Amino acid sequence: MRLESLRLLHFRNYPHLQLDTRAPVNVFIGENGQGKTNVLEAIDILALTKSHRTHRLAECIQWGEQFALIEGRVQRNTGSSELSVTLTTSGKRAAVAGIERQRISDYVGMLNVVLFTPEDLQLxxxxxxxxxxxxxxxxxxxxxxxxxxxxxxxxxxxxxxxxxxxxxxxxxxxxxxxxxxxxxxxxxxxxxxxxxxxxxxxxxxxxxxxxxxxxxxxxxxxxxxxxxxxxxxxxxxxxxxxxxxxxxxxxxxxxxxxxxxxxxxxxxxxxxxxxxxxxxxxxxxxxxxxxxxxxxxxxxxxxxxxEYPVLLLDDVLSELDPVRQVHLVSAMGAQVQTFLTTTHLEGLGSLAGALQVFVVEAGQIRAKTP
Ligand SMILES: Nc1ncnc2c1ncn2[C@@H]1O[C@H](COP(=O)(O)OP(=O)(O)O)[C@@H](O)[C@H]1O
Ligand SMILES: [Mg+2]
Missing domain, CATH: 1.20.1050.90 (RecF/RecN/SMC, N-terminal domain)
Incomplete structure (x- = not known):
């Protein structure tokens, strides 16, 4: 499956963001504290209505705002769907094609993700x-x-x-x-x-x-x-x-x-x-x-x-030795759509053709044209 687009409103340090994410590998590159992990967190919430970073979803609402919105279009073998999750100070709502799902269990599973973070060691x-x-x-x-x-x-x-x-x-x-x-x-x-x-x-x-x-x-x-x-x-x-x-x-x-x-x-x-x-x-x-x-x-x-889930890799490539890096990278690409964050592009050379690079700077993202 693929996440083809992502739109954020008042989410963390993004006042507004609209991305075309159809590429097999989407790379978010930038210095620390610019908003790379925030993008992966948004995708995680869009899929699971939960964050791997916090139990209090209201923390994700941009400071000073009343709500946050995450929207994305998912393409699967069975067709495409528009997903959205709205966060407010009093709770969350999940919708498919604009229609709210009363039960979270009727929503989760529309988009499957597997997230890798340095904290996985805690497993x-x-x-x-x-x-x-x-x-x-x-x-x-x-x-x-x-x-x-x-x-x-x-x-x-x-x-x-x-x-x-x-x-x-x-x-x-x-x-x-x-x-x-x-x-x-x-x-x-x-x-x-x-x-x-x-x-x-x-x-x-x-x-x-x-x-x-x-x-x-x-x-x-x-x-x-x-x-x-x-x-x-x-x-x-x-x-x-x-x-x-x-x-x-x-x-x-x-x-x-x-x-x-x-x-x-x-x-x-x-x-x-x-x-x-x-x-x-x-x-x-x-x-x-x-x-x-x-x-x-x-x-x-x-x-x-x-079908394969979407992979989210947060800062993990740099801490793997080459053998494990190759292993992970070979799981990506044509078959498995991947979103990854990094501070530098080294090690991704073999994927050049499949890459869409996004430069992240202080809550703004610009697509890099090759
Ligand atoms: N609710 C929020 N509203 C506005 N900014 C936020 C919010 N939560 C976190 N931030 C900002 O997001 C930034 C961290 O983004 P993050 O994605 O973790 O960075 P990195 O690029 O290092 O992965 C910090 O600058 C932090 O101040
Ligand atoms: Mg980060």
Whole structure:
């Protein structure tokens, strides 16, 4: 798929911006602090209605303005569509061809993106929360049902936690009855989330393993594991298992005032040659593993969606060694449309014909003609 145009209004340091982005590779070049990452962030939000940089989308509204608008035209095998996301201080709206989608899950997936940033290393080194967020964002963009389960799970979880706290170590009969209801809700949505994650991780591992073995010259085997379920289990089995765990932990949960088990606590474990990468791999190995996961994501989306996502590369080329650079750059070009930011054009020589260069300076962008 391709993003053919991008228009911004009051977004970060762009009062107004209109770009023709039909080229296979769009390069944003400029000094630090000029607005390169802001453009990729806008594309990320257009695709996912979320930013990788902040949980508070209102931060993206240009200072002194009331709203921000991101618009783009996406060309896919199935046709083209006009997407837009509006950010206000009180929330966000997403629309296709000018018609608002009431549910975010009916919007996300119109444009698929895979973003590479220097912070990807946190996928290996960071807290479980980083990996859960990765799973949720990536599965969310290929599965509307997953997004819906996730929203309902989060709601049920916060209700259950409130109830646990209000019980104050000493639940009445009414509280126990209500807890039964929330346990059921949690297990219903939670089991679907767990199973979908297990399936996703299995597929991601298949691609990541092959890519990683190539990049590491067959020296390293990358494995992934998630939770205690296997993708072959039935939804009913996972539901019963999770419900059972919730019941078994109830008195502990009442004592602590929080829900101690479920997909909001699970972790994705990343192994290199059967050892946990976070603890035992070198910085370079960890970087390669993170890159393999992201490259695998591209193949996974192509498998599930039927076409390649758009790649967003923020300042990543310069920190890769030549072997990994070649690997990443070879994934780009004719097949995979790419948007990348850099401070200099070195290393992109092989792509010369496919490049559209944009010079970024203080919230203004001008297309460089060859
Ligand atoms: N809400 C906002 N309104 C106006 N300017 C903003 C806003 N948020 C960030 N900026 C400006 O955007 C610039 C950073 O842009 P960024 O895309 O991160 O730069 P880089 O080119 O280094 O990637 C900074 O100058 C910052 O002041
Ligand atoms: Mg930047």
């Amino acid at each position: 290996i080194k960071g807290s479980p929360q980083v990996r859960r967020r990765f799973l949720d964002m990536e599965i969310g963009q290929i599965s509307p049902l997953y997004l819906r389960d996730l929203q309902q799970y989060v709601r049920a979880l916060s209700q259950r936690n409130q109830l646990l706290k209000s019980a104050n170590h000493n639940p009445t009969e009414r509280i126990t009855d209500t807890l039964d209801i929330w346990d059921d809700q949690l297990a219903r949505h939670g089991s679907r989330i767990i199973l979908r994650r297990a399936q996703f991780v299995r597929t991601l591992e298949r691609h990541a393993r092959e890519i990683h073995s190539r990049v590491s010259g067959d020296r390293e085997v990358l494995s992934l594991s998630y939770a205690k379920v296997s993708p072959e289990q039935t939804p009913e089995q996972v539901f019963q298992m999770y419900l059972h765990e919730l019941r078994a932990r109830r008195s502990l949960d009442l004592a602590r005032g929080v829900t101690s088990v479920g997909p909001h606590r699970d972790d994705l474990v990343i192994l290199l040659n059967d050892r946990e990468a976070a603890a035992f791999a070198s910085q370079g190995q960890q970087r390669t593993a993170a890159l393999s996961l992201k490259l695998a994501e591209i193949e996974l989306i192509r498998e599930e969606v039927g």
